[in-house]
Amino acid sequence: MQLGSRKLHILHAVVHDYISYGEPVGSRTIAKKYDMGISPATIRNEMSDLEEMGYLQQPHTSAGRIPSDKAYRLYVDKLMKTRKPTADEAERIERIYQQKTTEVDKIIEQVASILSDITSYTSVVLGPRLSKVLIRHIELIPIEGQYALLLVVTSAGIIKDTLIRIPDNIDIGYLERISNMLTKYYRNKTFAEVNINHAVDIQKEMMNQKEFINNVLDAFANNIASQNKGDIYLGGTANIFNFPEYQDIIKAREFLNLMENRDMLYNLLGRYDEEDVLIVIGTENEFNEMQDCSVVMGTYSIGDKILGTMGLIGPTRMEYSKAVSIMRYVGQIVSRHLTLLFKE
Amino acid sequence: MQLGSRKLHILHAVVHDYISYGEPVGSRTIAKKYDMGISPATIRNEMSDLEEMGYLQQPHTSAGRIPSDKAYRLYVDKLMKTRKPTADEAERIERIYQQKTTEVDKIIEQVASILSDITSYTSVVLGPRLSKVLIRHIELIPIEGQYALLLVVTSAGIIKDTLIRIPDNIDIGYLERISNMLTKYYRNKTFAEVNINHAVDIQKEMMNQKEFINNVLDAFANNIASQNKGDIYLGGTANIFNFPEYQDIIKAREFLNLMENRDMLYNLLGRYDEEDVLIVIGTENEFNEMQDCSVVMGTYSIGDKILGTMGLIGPTRMEYSKAVSIMRYVGQIVSRHLTLLFKE
DNA sequence: TGTTAGCACTCTCCCTTTATGAGTGCTAAT
DNA sequence: ATTAGCACTCATAAAGGGAGAGTGCTAACA
The missing domain is CATH 1.10.10.10 (Winged helix-like DNA-binding domain superfamily/Winged helix DNA-binding domain)
Incomplete structure (x- = not known):
């Protein structure tokens, strides 16, 4: 037919x-x-x-x-007809620019809340994927007592840290030297590329402070570089109640449990990194539990490097044209904002 | 009678x-x-x-x-009879010790999830109150391009940062000098005590780099020190569905909306800082919206300094003895863990 | 005087019955 | 090919009718 x-x-x-x-x-x-x-x-x-x-x-x-x-x-x-954000929607999205903070976490959190407020769907935003992010600076900061904070600053402004015990006989100058070595060595590498065995200079240094350097490298590799999952921010989880198909308490509960399953959300969104918006409808979704929902995904970037994924989750009868237009525009604005902050 | x-x-x-x-x-x-x-x-x-x-x-x-x-x-x-955690509960709580990370955020997040898992109530944990935390170290880290990251490390391992634009003619040594001055000046002060007008040494420095120093101090005071609200971590929001009194979709929805009202939660828990557990029952709560619920509050500390508040929220017919015993023990364990990590 | 058995009464919950109405598929006419 | 007419289906809502749990009251009892 x-x-x-x-x-x-x-x-x-x-x-x-x-x-x-x-x-x-x-x-x-x-x-x-x-x-x-x-x-x-x-x-x-x-x-x-x-x-x-x-x-x-x-x-x-x-x-x-x-x-x-x-x-x-x-x-x-x-x-479906394509649709542009209304003046009001655009205005609300552009408030991203007005954020004072330069902490990526806070920005991403606000993005999640804007997405869900405007669309009245549930939003999920993944923080920058550490595998996509370059190491900019490594620093050992002495804390009183016998501790130092090992800090790693990345190209997306994310900061990872861990505490390290330091021996008595080590002074600030020495910490600085190690910081410099580490920075020189790992700068502009991704966390995925970190391999402590290749750091020759540093291994030489090991001769005098073998145990300490081992601690540092170990903390760097295991506490910091191995955390390849970024954070997940949710917005508007209670929005699902707006839809008559979720008036059933059992369905609503299932949905909310789903939203607490961070691993699943991570797997769902984490692998997507195309520029354009992707729509996954009901049974197209490989996760059985989500086959009642549809997901509209988009990404945000710094410069032309895609950093993280955003998603809008709603019933399969969601307003796709609205979700898509909002997702596109939010992607643009947040990318532009992050690029201004962190590019170069 | x-x-x-x-x-x-x-x-x-x-x-x-x-x-x-x-x-x-x-x-x-x-x-x-x-x-x-x-x-x-x-x-x-x-x-x-x-x-x-x-x-x-x-x-x-x-x-x-x-x-x-x-x-x-x-x-x-x-x-009510007092009750101790069961062996199983204690074991689950003590997993806090096994956390590898030294990032406070992650620890607090795990605490929220343990609290709600064990009790099957909804948990709310406030991150360390910045007003209670001492500044340990301030550092300006040069980022490529014309930016530096202003980092503040505190006594509870929290790290706050913001980006600052730097003029061309400033070198690393100069940044280090300012970092040292700032650290020397604000070390062991709380954010509440920060007053940039009193920093005499630094104001002298202003003569040569007036605009830049102004930027730094301004960023410090306004982007960092003025954020007096810490983060809020929630656990087990969907747990409320376990209770027959919340089978009604309207009540469930109201409850979940409440949990998204961060300001309210912040006000509810934020002002509490006693050592012992506090129970607020139904209409005793000053927030009307919460008069259907009861809240069991506790705190966690570093050393003997109370840092943040935790809460368990459930129906007024909650198992108070269980909630209290779990809250007490979690408070003890997380405080001990944080103290080991950050004390001194 | 405090305690208890007995009993009528109330109210919710659940089941069944009935009516209503929206919407379909089929047939026959246009 | 299109459409009016009509019988049929099924969900939903309203109404009726026990059954059961629990109460308050009264009168008897220790």
Whole structure:
């Protein structure tokens, strides 16, 4: 069977209506609201065809139709009109620029909250992936007592630190020398490239302070460089209650448990690093637990280096055009902001 | 009317039973389960008195009784048996020691998750209050381009940073000198005590690099020292669904919205800094929205300096003895862990 | 005088029944 | 090919009708 233009129109109408109201759409509704000059009976015939082709489903015999995931896919690929953020939305997104802080965590946190506030979906934002980030500076700062703080500053302004015990006979100058060596050696490398066995200069140094240097290198490699998972920020988890399909307490609970499963979210979003927005609809998602939802993903960057991923999670009948336009614009703005702060 | 020992026994039984099952407790139930050698009819008379005195309430005529907030208060103050963590609970709490990281954020995050996992209530943990924390070290780290990172390391291992633009003609040595001055000047002060006008040495320095020094001091005072709110970590927000009183989607939603209201949580917990555990029951809470819940608060410290507050939030019929014992023990363990890491 | 058995009464909860209405598919007419 | 008409299906809401838990009151009892 062919997907003629009339079928497409009807499909569009069903998807559009269902996205707006979340109730199965009947033939009469379409005839009245979308005014396409044919009678409900004709629409019924077409809908019956569309059901056979896998685009529509009936929850039960005497209900209207709802779109299948296949229909949403067709909708987002072919039928959906692109949309720009409204003036109000744009204004709210641009508040990212007004953040005073230069701490990436805080910026990302605000991004999550803006995303969920504007869209009323749940937002997930991954902090900068450490594997994508360059080491800029390593510093051993003496703390009183017998401790020093090993600090690593990266190109995205992220700072990782760990405490190290230092022997009595070590002075500040010595710490500085080691800091310099480490910086010189690992500067502009990623954490993934850290391999303490290759640091020849430093190994020479080992002769006099073998144990201490070992401690430092060990802390660097194991406490800092091996944390390859960045943080996850969530926004608007309670938004899911806005949707009638989640009025069921069991479904709502499942959803919220899902949002607490950081590993899953990390796996879902973490592997995505394309420039453009990606839409994953219902059963297209490889995680079974999320096959009731759709996810709209985007990324943010510094310069042209993609740093992290953002996601909007909502019911499969989500307003894709809105989610996409917001996601795109937020991506642009936050990237521009971070680039201004940290580029070069 | 007097609260004789028999009335107390009955009240105890009602509270205990209602905490366990969440259903109104009838006279027969008490006679059977708590075996106090009197008949249901007598218990009914006593319960009627207790109701008059404001300790019990009836949801409707033909239901059993439920405790009022006043009854819970009496219960936690006088009737409740203290309880120690079970071996299993203690073992799970002591995993705090096994954390490899020395980043306070991560430790606190784990504490929130342990608290909520063990108790099955929602946990809220405030990060160290900056007003309680001493400045240990200030450092200007040159980043390539024309930027430096202004880093402040504190006595609780927290690190605050902000970016500063630096003029062309400034070299590393100069940055070091300023770092040393700042450290010398503000060391062992709290952020609250920071007043850039008093830094005489540094103001002298201003003569040659007036604009730059101004930038540094301004960033220090405004971007770092003025952030007096620490972070908030939540655990087990979805736990609320375990309780029948929150099966109602509207109540569940209200609760979750509450948990997203960071300011409120901050105000609720932030002002509390006593050593011992504090229990706030239902209407005792000054925030109307939280008068359906009870909160058990505790603190954690470094040495004998109280740093931050923790809270367990659950229904008013929460298992206070459990919540209190867990809260106490977690407080002890996390304080000991932090003290080992950061003291001196 | 305090305690208890007995009993009528109340109210919720759950089950069943019934009515309503939205929507369909089929058939026959256009 | 399109559409009006109609019988049929199914979910949802409203109404009725026990069953059960629990109470308060009264009168008997130790």
